Every structure is written in structure tokens, then in C-alpha cells.
Amino acid sequence: MITFNRAGKRFGTLDAVKDFSLEIQDREILGLLGPNGAGKTTLMLMMGTVYRPTSGAISVDGLDVVRHPNDVRKLIGIAFQDPRVDGILGAFDVLNWHLKMTTGLNKEERTERVEQVLRAVDLWDARKKRTWLMSGGMRKKVEDCKVLAQRPKIAVFDEPTAFLDVPSRLLMWKMIRELREEGSTVIVATNMMDEAERLSDRVAIVNLGKLVATDSPERLKGTTKGGEVLELIVGDGQAFPRELLAQFSEVRDVTQVENKVTVYLSSGRLLLPKIVETLTNKGVKIDSVHLKEVALEDVFLSYTGQRLE
Amino acid sequence: MSFSATQVKDSNSLPGGDSTSRLVLQMARRDISTLFRTPWIIISRSLAFIVQLFVFAYLISGFVVKFPNYFEYYAVGSVVGTIASISFIIGYDIFEEAEEGLLDYLLTLPISRRQFIIGRALGGAVRAMIYTIPMFVIVAVLEKFSNPLSLAFAVFDLFLLAFGVTGLSITMAVSVRSANRFDVTLALLELAVSRASTALYPLAFMPGYVAAFAPYSPVTFAADSARDVLEGTGLNLLGIAGLLAFVAIFLGLGATFYFRRLEGGVYA
Structure with a gap:
């Protein structure tokens, strides 16, 4: 379980996240819904130990993110909104190196895993193409594939289908659901309503760094x-x-x-x-x-x- | 696509005792491999070095009458100066990664900040060594340095210098936030460390304001120590001690102190 307990993050005089409390259950797909600048990415980076909360506490599987950052990092995989991939590397090498760093898989297992995800997203033929030469959609797929191939206990996707065409979006949603079925807890930050609605078990609406509502999409609609x-x-x-x-x-x-x-x-x-x-x-x-x-x-x-x- | 049931176990089984050093080495290999993706840089720099040595150094050594065998002095020193310059590059790499957001990604990987910086410094140092070894070989052949032990000690000196400079460069990269300030700071540091040293000219010929600082430059420690061991004078313990202190301060203390603050995510 992931617990945000009155977590806050202040950058100078700006409260990017304020007094944020939320529990995310194991094997849940949580949609973090909010406009740009709502604090979604900051929340995820605090959970991923890149940013330290300036107030409150965050724990992942009972581990405090400030006191046990390295143990927390072993549980989490984050696919960023803007692809964070080494431009000079091809998709295969990007994913292979990511798996070297995040899993205990041997070479054969890594190769099999990378091939599996790259074929699934139709990038296998372009696996050697340097990522800086790829289109935005292709690079985004590579970014998402890092987490899909890693299969972490907690998978975080920031705008996973930005830049993707409709068939690719549907495919990505299917793969994210499969990831959950295999045992991952999934957090999807998005500002796309249909993505939050179709993908999430539960939606947390975030605005101006605060949690304003959380429930299943149906119940949110039904009680409104x-x-x-x-x-x-x-x-x-x-x-x-x-x-x-x-x-x-x-x-x-x-x-x-x-x-x-x-x-x-x-x-x-x-x-x-x-x-x-x-x-x-x-x-x-x-x-x-x-x-x-x-x-x-x-x-x-x-x-x-x-x-x- | 369907996933196997090995999911989650992979991540949990990662942090073993040996995986710690494995992750450090992976981080280092990442930096080293960037060098081999652009081999033309090594080739062109080596050619430039040869031209510099055979044209400029020969010419200058003819003018320098007060200092016998200045060519040899210059040749060894220029290798030392080059390795210092190349070692600074890792800082630019890391700063660029921070600007592009790639550093955020690297900081989410299951490696402690201390391992991260050691891996990056190691990678930067080995990269600088690989880059400079062809130049070192040219100088060794030219000056007929053939004692394997002397050559090994000289290489050790160069490695210590490279390791310390990468630590210094990384510490600057993660400390300075403004791109302009970082560029200026690192350029001035590089200039100070390399030029205010005995790499290319002896202490006795320097103006007083440079000679006051030059003995404490890590490049001086490395250049003097490498020359002594290659020329058969013996081990320059002061130089080696100076280099070890430089590594300890900027890799061990400076960077670790910074990253201890960073651990848990103060980076923002």
C-alpha cells in the first residue's frame, strides 16, 4: 500500500503539493487526474524519492520515502511524461540498460523481455534506431516500455498515451491493465478524461496541489x-x-x-x-x-x- | 502480450550484496560506452595531439634554452593536462542530463546516491583514461619510457587525477543550478587547475602569483609524480599523497556530503 499522509512540497514560495492525503491499495489502478501544473508529477517524484516532501510523510509498502529511499526505489518504476531516454541509444539498448539497473534478470531473460514489449508496441523493427531520431510517439512508447518491461511492484505512468495515436493508446491501456493483473499497483497521471475513466479503478482529482475528490469513476459520476x-x-x-x-x-x-x-x-x-x-x-x-x-x-x-x- | 509470473520478484531480488557493485559498474559502463559511440572523437583528438607534439612542442623546445629537454617535460605534461580536461566533461554531461530531465530518471533507479556518484566518477575517469591512453603511448614510445613498473605507476597517477577531477566536476554539476554560471565556473576551474600547474612549464619560470598556487594543483601532483617515475627518479610520495587527498576531498567528502543531503530527494 502507498500512503500519502498530509504530504506537501514547496518550491520557494509555491506550494506544488499541499496537505495531500491518500491511500493507494495494492493491485489498484489509480488515475491521478488534474490539469497541467496541478502537482501530479511532483506527487510521483516525491513517491519516487527524487523530491523530498517538505511536510507530511509518504510511505511505500510501509517504507518511508525519506528514511528508506533506496528500498523504495527498488519497488517503483516510473515512465515520465516527457521521454527520459538516452538519445544516442536505440530502443533495445535503452530498455536493456533499464532492466540491468532495475531487475536481477540475466542476459537471456532481459533480451526476451525487451523483445516481448518492443514487438507488442510494434517497435521491434526500429529497435536499433537512435531514440533522438524517433517520432514523439515512438519515443513515448519506449518510455512506457521501460516500466512495462521492468514489471515493478509499483508502476507509475505520467501521461502514458500523450503523443500516441488511437490504436496505440488502446494498446497501451491494455498493456497497463495486464501489468496490474500480473500484480503491480499502477498509478496513471493524466489530464485525459477518457483515459482516467476507462483505465482506472479509482480516480483521484488533484487541483492546485490538493486532493479534491477520490472514488471510482462511476461513483464520482453517480454522486455528482x-x-x-x-x-x-x-x-x-x-x-x-x-x-x-x-x-x-x-x-x-x-x-x-x-x-x-x-x-x-x-x-x-x-x-x-x-x-x-x-x-x-x-x-x-x-x-x-x-x-x-x-x-x-x-x-x-x-x-x-x-x-x- | 502476456507477462510471466516472475513479475515483482525481479525487483525485489535486485539488492544483493554483489548487486551493489554491479550497479556501480553498470553506471560507470554507461558513461564509458558513450565514448565508443563516437570513436572519431578519440581519433581526431589523438591526431591533434600528434600535430601539437611534433609541430608546437618541437618548435617551442627549440626556443627554450634555459630548460634542457623541455620537449620531454612538455610531452608528459600535455598528457596530464589533457586527462584533466577530459575528466571535466562528465560534469557537463550530468548538467545536460539535469536540464533534459534524464537525471530525474537516473535518480529513480535503485542505486544509492553515493553509488551513483562513484559509478559516474569511475565511468568518467575510465573514459578519460581510454581517451588519453593513445597519447600516453605516443609519448612513451617517443621518449623511450619502457620500464613496465614506471609506466604502471604513471598510469596510476593519471587515473587518480582523472578520478578526482571527475568527482570535482560532478560536485559542481549537482551544486550549480544556472547553466551560465555552471559553464563559467567549470571553465574557470579547468583553467585554474590545468594552467596554474607544472603540467606545461616548471615552477621556476612562472610569475609569482601563479607559482604561489601551482604547487597545490592536482595537475601538478600528477605531472610531477608521473615525470619522476617515468624518468627513474623514483616515487613522488608527496605527489601521490596530494592526489589521494584530492580524490578523498572531492569524490569522497565533497560529493558524498552533497549526495547525503540529496538522499531522500532534496534535489528539486
Whole structure:
């Protein structure tokens, strides 16, 4: 189990992570969801002993990351958001060296393991190509493959499918799930809603260095403010009169980002005509209306007041 | 793709007693292997060294009338100076890795900070030795240095110098955060250590303000010690002691002290 106990990290005057508490169970896939700069990478680097927490404590399998950093490092494999691969080496050599450093595998076992993952991600034919000559997507695959080949007890992926095309993303998700099935605890930091939703057993929403919500994607959606979402696009520059919707008891919350208004409500189908009529009577120009079930994106918006784009 | 059931055990079985030295050696091999990926650098530098020796050194030694056999003095000293310069490169490598984020990755690997720095220093030193050995051989052939024991001691001197300089260079690389400040600091250090030394000119011919510092330069320790042993004067114990102290300070104490603070992740 991984435990963050009121962990914090301060860089100068900036609190990158503040008062962060979370427990991650063994063999769980946890999606760490947050916008860029939310503190996801800092959390992972603190857990990986690269950054020392400035407050609180973090333990991995009962080992404190500050007091037992080397033991903690033996348990963790991190695939970084931006590929951290030696540009002058080919994919095979990058992975082989990583396994030399992180596993006790012999040469044959390493070769077999590297070939297995490189073939799976369709990079075997390009295994000798220097990584600095590879496309962003290929380099990202090599980065992810480091952890996939290592099969650590705790696998951390930072934006694992950034730069990848759709088939590659699906494949990577499948491989990450298989990693969990083999016994790894997986942490996936992402700012992609569908990735968090489709991959994670549980999602932790992080914003401004703080944990704002955590639960399974379904439960987060199910418990969020009514269960339905009405999206209105209103005229540019128009102040939206939220108070007009206060008369409807089914309306739980209203947020506005530029000209997009999101209304969290229940009984949306019944309420929709009344809301539109009330607003148009008061001179609100409505360009479009869309009623839908709550998505993880809406959950995120309701907790953080901002969209992930 | 399907994984075998050996997962997780691999990582847990990693940290044995012998795996500690294995990881240090792997870290060192990583730096050494970078040299062989660009062999043309060794070849071109060796050719430049030959030209320098046969044109510049011969020319200058003709002008220097106060110092007999200056060519031999210069030849040995230039090898020592070269190895010091090459050993500084590891610091630039590490600083570049920090800028590119590669150092973050290396710091997540299951190797202690102390092992990390020893491995990097060892790799940098061996790399500098490999790089300089062809030049050393040229000088040995030219000056007819043939006593195996003397040659071995001279190589030992060079290695100690390289090991200490890599420690110094790495310590600077992980201490200075600004790229400009790092470049300037390392360039000045390299200049001070190499030029304020007896590598290329004897103490008696130096201006006073250089002569005051030169006896304490690690390059002086290595150059004097290598010359003494190659010329058959005997072991220069003061030089060897100076080199050992240099290694202990900058590899043993300086870097270890820094990385003890780093252990647990103060690096940010």
C-alpha cells in the first residue's frame, strides 16, 4: 500500500503539493487526474524519492520515502511524461540498460523481455534506431516500455498515451491493465478524461496541489449533483443570471466558463423547457442546448471550476 | 502480450550484496560506452595531439634554452593536462542530463546516491583514461619510457587525477543550478587547475602569483609524480599523497556530503 499522509512540497514560495492525503491499495489502478501544473508529477517524484516532501510523510509498502529511499526505489518504476531516454541509444539498448539497473534478470531473460514489449508496441523493427531520431510517439512508447518491461511492484505512468495515436493508446491501456493483473499497483497521471475513466479503478482529482475528490469513476459520476448535465452556450459577453435558476429545486449547481454554462440537475427532460423559457423571457440569448448524463469531465468541472483541455 | 509470473520478484531480488557493485559498474559502463559511440572523437583528438607534439612542442623546445629537454617535460605534461580536461566533461554531461530531465530518471533507479556518484566518477575517469591512453603511448614510445613498473605507476597517477577531477566536476554539476554560471565556473576551474600547474612549464619560470598556487594543483601532483617515475627518479610520495587527498576531498567528502543531503530527494 502507498500512503500519502498530509504530504506537501514547496518550491520557494509555491506550494506544488499541499496537505495531500491518500491511500493507494495494492493491485489498484489509480488515475491521478488534474490539469497541467496541478502537482501530479511532483506527487510521483516525491513517491519516487527524487523530491523530498517538505511536510507530511509518504510511505511505500510501509517504507518511508525519506528514511528508506533506496528500498523504495527498488519497488517503483516510473515512465515520465516527457521521454527520459538516452538519445544516442536505440530502443533495445535503452530498455536493456533499464532492466540491468532495475531487475536481477540475466542476459537471456532481459533480451526476451525487451523483445516481448518492443514487438507488442510494434517497435521491434526500429529497435536499433537512435531514440533522438524517433517520432514523439515512438519515443513515448519506449518510455512506457521501460516500466512495462521492468514489471515493478509499483508502476507509475505520467501521461502514458500523450503523443500516441488511437490504436496505440488502446494498446497501451491494455498493456497497463495486464501489468496490474500480473500484480503491480499502477498509478496513471493524466489530464485525459477518457483515459482516467476507462483505465482506472479509482480516480483521484488533484487541483492546485490538493486532493479534491477520490472514488471510482462511476461513483464520482453517480454522486455528482443530480446525475444530469445541461450545457448551454449563451451569447458572447453576456453575464449569465444564475439567480434565475435558483427557483428550480432540481438544479444543484451552475458553473460558467466563458460562454459555456453548465447546469447540474436532476429531472432534466422535464425541466429543460422551463429553464429555456425562463432564460429567454429574461433576454438571455441561448445559442445551443445539450442535455446529457454526467461525465467525468463534468465531475472534474464541478470540483475544480475548470475544464481539462 | 502476456507477462510471466516472475513479475515483482525481479525487483525485489535486485539488492544483493554483489548487486551493489554491479550497479556501480553498470553506471560507470554507461558513461564509458558513450565514448565508443563516437570513436572519431578519440581519433581526431589523438591526431591533434600528434600535430601539437611534433609541430608546437618541437618548435617551442627549440626556443627554450634555459630548460634542457623541455620537449620531454612538455610531452608528459600535455598528457596530464589533457586527462584533466577530459575528466571535466562528465560534469557537463550530468548538467545536460539535469536540464533534459534524464537525471530525474537516473535518480529513480535503485542505486544509492553515493553509488551513483562513484559509478559516474569511475565511468568518467575510465573514459578519460581510454581517451588519453593513445597519447600516453605516443609519448612513451617517443621518449623511450619502457620500464613496465614506471609506466604502471604513471598510469596510476593519471587515473587518480582523472578520478578526482571527475568527482570535482560532478560536485559542481549537482551544486550549480544556472547553466551560465555552471559553464563559467567549470571553465574557470579547468583553467585554474590545468594552467596554474607544472603540467606545461616548471615552477621556476612562472610569475609569482601563479607559482604561489601551482604547487597545490592536482595537475601538478600528477605531472610531477608521473615525470619522476617515468624518468627513474623514483616515487613522488608527496605527489601521490596530494592526489589521494584530492580524490578523498572531492569524490569522497565533497560529493558524498552533497549526495547525503540529496538522499531522500532534496534535489528539486
